[in-house]
Amino acid sequence: MPATTTPDRGRERLELRDLRRSFGSFNALDGIDLTIEPGEFIALLGPSGCGKSTALNCIAGLLALTGGEIRLGGARIDQLEPERRGFGMVFQSYALFPHMNVRKNVGFGLAMQGIRGAEANRRIQDALGLVRLESQAEKLPGQLSGGQQQRVAIARAVVIRPPVVLMDEPLSNLDAKLRLEMRADIRGIHDQIGSTTIYVTHDQDEALSMADRIVVMSEGRIEQIGTPQELYQRPDNLTVADFMGFRTRIPGRVVSVAGSEAELDIEGGRVRATVRGAIRPGDAATLSVRPEDLVATPGEGIPATVESMEYRGRAWFGLASAPDGTRLYFRSGEALPRGAATTLTPTPGSALVFGEARA
Template sequence: MTTFQELRLDGVRRRFGGKDALTGLSLTIRRGEFIALLGPSGCGKSTALNCLAGLLPLTDGSIWQDGSRLDTLPPERRGFGMVFQSYALFPHLSVRKNISFGLQMRRLPRDEVRRRTDEAIKLVRLEEHARKLPGQLSGGQQQRVAIARAVVLEPSLVLMDEPLSNLDAKLRLEMRTEIRRLHQSLGLTTVYVTHDQEEALSLADRLVVLRDGRVEQIGTPEELHNRPANAHVADFMGYRNLLPMKVKAVHGDTVALDGSGLTLEGTPVGPVAPGDDVVAGIRPEDLRAGPHGVPVTVEVVEYQGRELAIEARTAEGVALFLRATERPSPGDRITVTADPSRVLVFP
């Protein structure tokens, strides 16, 4: 396996027809790290992956593996493995032959091809399916074949482009655990593209949130979950309540807010002053029914197992999303409250 200490993207840019799909992406990936590129459709995450893979030439910038420049090399000379959203398996070849295909193309000795193929099949737990054709496998099994085919080449970097989006919810969870297990047991360096924040949080060591081709924030799952850099990242990280408000007063580390028919206290993310227009971000689980809060009318109640998801509305018609353990009925009047440390205030 060719290894490296770090892979560096320096000001990577890609234009399509005069429009930037990716602008000034700079990122250093350390050996053994799991990086997730996260964002909505059209944010540039797959473009970034394809630039890394060599499937798209750069408009500007450079890619380096330690001291060697990579972006001038064709895809086959970069030594990366790739797992696509569509499994892209050969339908007429067995599981074993699909996995060993790349090794045979490299004209490796027959014994080594057999040994590495056996190890890869065992790694993805497909021993009893090795002779089957892809059409005889479930979606999750096909995806495991695609992953085995990528890792059997012992690549220095594995690139995964939304590999779980074609699977149902239960299989997605299982495959998520499988990918994390493989990453940890093989020490693979992985770049993973997804639009699913829960998936990214559970898998990645660091997340790169993109929007319109630009980096919005890079950080650990904990950093992005607890301290999103701005309202866009907050929206993507599950802060469903994003309320336009005004700063009434600043008291040390907390600010008093007014607007949207609410009065709240929150914690600023960046400098704010009295009179400033701001956005208050609150996760549904941090907005709770309780005394001495804001009166709201319950509109929709959804049962979600341990908790109930509630959509309610203030007297001024502002929608609020919250969680509760006791079921109210649509039309009920309740009061809701939030801990100031859990209300983030974005300039």
């Protein structure tokens, strides 16, 4: 399969410098600094309203900046119209032309660039092959499944040989099985075409499975940038930990600190956790742990009362409450009755402790 991007444009660094975007008194982007290396797959991860889609639209040129600048290959591009930036864009809603067949949808950007005839046909055929839709070329979008329509949107984005492909939650309208399939397809296409990809999502699994680096955003700012492994294992704060699956947060007090490990008193129970940030004995702190790593066990641990249980194939997962009312998500080898008293203990090395207020 021929590459669908040119080597020169596909190997340019994209720089966001102090990016700002305000809507009246609301700062949707509050000073974003990010350097994206040529050919990287970057995921912008965060909750609704955190600024990730605003950042993507600013990069695309669909929203003007309030402050800062965007540079591609050292040249400033934030004052260029969207079509002059030459980026490919994949929307959540597909945004296909319903009256055009697949071939014409894919070739629309080429026609706008004045590329027609044999060159256009060759590029369209290459792009359809990339997304495995050669046999669907004459169909209308309404005759395709959701996954096929999204593949058409991807082919249309990459056929113009963009230096950067921008994707705004492209899988959110698909069912769970299709989302899994499309993750692998999108990453595979990225690897083949060589363009930089910036992918917006609120789904940590998508970000972890596809990205070279993840940018976690909150309230218009960047919280942490790192590889999937770095963010999964070593989140910098509770906001990032939450997006890396650390659902259970429990207030406690630091009893002792030895190197990177601390012992905490939580509701009269003692637990050990890996230190994130500066803490000292006597400090109030927050324990953060994933549900699969907080286990119902007899003996010493966090006292809790079971509220509900559900079976997930290999184990039971439950919701319990600590004496102060804190909700605790945990794993168990057996179903526990509602109202049962239990103790919950993090598996060794799985829990983190942050010396900051509980969010």
